Amino acid sequence: MTAFYNWYRNTLRHPKYRWFIIGGSLIYLLSPIDIAPDLIPIVGQLDDAAVLIILASEITQMAVEHLKNKKAKQEVPGDGPTVDVSAESI
DSSP states (O other): OHHHHHHHHHHHHSTTTHHHHHHHHHHHHHSSOOSSOTTSTTHHHHHHHHHHHHHHHHHHHHHHHHHHHHHHHHTOTTOSOOOOOOOOOO
16 A cells, blocks of 8 residues: 555656546546445445545645745745835935
């Protein structure tokens, strides 16, 4: 399970493959074809729950990192507005 999680996480964070993984995960969740059929009590829902939890946590983490990066770019010192004040005596 750890190998799958690492592969899923690394692929989801790769911009080129991100939407394929998100789309594939959603198709898997909506599809009647599962690793463990939903007819089997508890076990049938565990695989869906695992994919859903991993997908939600990774998307949330990526969104938080994106917002932090966006905020950090806005707060770069020296990039703020400058005021030109010249004191001339008449």
